[in-house]
Amino acid sequence: MSSQENNHQDDSSDNTTDTTTHFGYQTVAKDDKVSMVAGVFDSVAAQYDVMNDLMSFGIHRLWKRFTIDASGVRPGNIVLDLAGGTGDLTAKFSQLVGREGQVILADINSSMLNVGRDKLRDRGLVQNIEYVQANAQYLPFEDNTFDIVTIAFGLRNVTDKDMALRSIYRVLKPGGRLLVLEFSKPEYELINKAYDFYSFNILPKIGKIVAKDGDSYQYLAESIRMHPDQETLKTMMDNAGFEQTSYKNLTAGVVALHKGYKF
C-alpha cells in the first residue's frame, strides 16, 4: 500500500465517464481524485509501516519479497520503484543492483516520499537511490530508461490506470519488465467473505486506533474492491503493449503479482 495507493481505480468496468472516476465507492471528478488520494496518504504516512504490518499481519513483507524474487534483478540494473511509498522494495533493490546500478523511488505523495527517504537514510541506504515526486500517468523520465519497474499497492490509486501503464511501458527498456503487486480478487468465496468482513469492519477500526484515521482505511478497503480483478488487469497490461503478461495469485488471490515485458 503506497502513496499512489493514492491514485485510484480505473474506469474500465463501471459508471465512470471521461471526466469522472472512483474514489473508493464514490464517483468523483478526475481532477479531484489526485488531491483526495493525497489527503488519504498525507494522513496515514507517519503510521504507514505500522499499519501495513497490522493490517496484513506482516505478510506484506513476504509479498514484497516474492516480487523481488520474481523481478530477476541483476547488479547494474536501473529500477523504478513507482508509488514506492516508504521504500520497502527500494531498500532491497538498492542492495541487489549494487554500486553500478540505480534505484529511483518515485511517489506522487510528498509525505510518503519524505517518510521513505528518512527511513532509507536511517538505514544507511544512500549510495544508489534517488527520490522523485512523480505521477504514474506522466512519468518524468526519458523513453527506454529502466530495466525494471515495480508498482506495489499503488496502481489501484492511480486515476487513469491505462494511461499509467502506457507511461510505464514507455520508460521501460526493451527487454525490461513491469511487476504490479496489488490487492486482487480472492479465489475462494469463503475467503472473499471473511476478507470483506475484515476489510469493512475491522480494518477501519484499527486505522482509527493506530493512525487516528478510520475514514482513510475505509477508503483503502473500498479502493481494493473497485480495483480490476486478475484477468482484467492482465488485459489492461496487454492493451498497454506489454508482452508475455502473466500473474500469480498470492495468499489465495488476496494479492496478485502481475508481470509483463516490453520487447
Place this chain on the structure above:
Amino acid sequence: MLQQVMCSALETIVNKAVSLNIHPNDQLNALDQKTLAVKLTELGFPLCFSINDGNILVTKLIARADCTITSSINTLQALKKEQQLTELIKQDRLDVEGDIKVAQHFTSLAETLDIDWQTELAKHIGDVATHKIVQLSKTVKNKLVFVSKQIQADSGEYLVHEKRLVVTSRQLDHFNQGVLAVNLQTKQVENRLHQLVERFHINSKG
C-alpha cells in the same frame, strides 16, 4: 510463499550471527557485491546469498550468482573446513560452478563465526543470572550425559546377556509341539512293537 518465509528467516539469522561474531568479519569485505547460490537437493529452489556493505541478503535470484554450489544438507554439514571443499568436489558430493574463490570466502566466513553467547545473554539478564544459568546448564548437561551413558550400558547388557537367556513364548510353543510329536511317534512305535510281539507269539505256537 513458504520459500519467502524460509529466505526471510535465514536472512535474519545469518545477519544476526554475523553481527554477533567476536572475530572481525574480514571475509565480508572480500565478498562485497558477490553472490553465492546454494542448490540443495532437499530443497526445490536455490538459496542465494548476496553481500552488500556487510549486509547479507537471501533471495532466490540465481541469475546474479557469481558461484553456484549444488549439494545436499549432509555434505554442507561436512563442509566445515576450507580444505574439505576440494576433497568433497573430488568425491562428487559437491558441484561448484563459477568463481570458486567466492565459495572459499563464504566457507572461511562460516569457519570464523564465533559467538560469545554468555556475553550476549549477560547484556539482557545481567552477569550473575547468566553465571547461574551457565552453571545450571553445565550441571544439567553433565547429568544428561551420565544418564544417556547409563541407559546405553544397561541396554547393551540386556541385549548381549539377558535377552539370550529368556525363552520366547513362540519358542516354548514350538518346543511343546515337538514334545507332543515325539510322544505321538513313541506311542506309534510302541503299538507297532506290541503288534510284532503278538504276531511272533502266534507264529511260534503254530
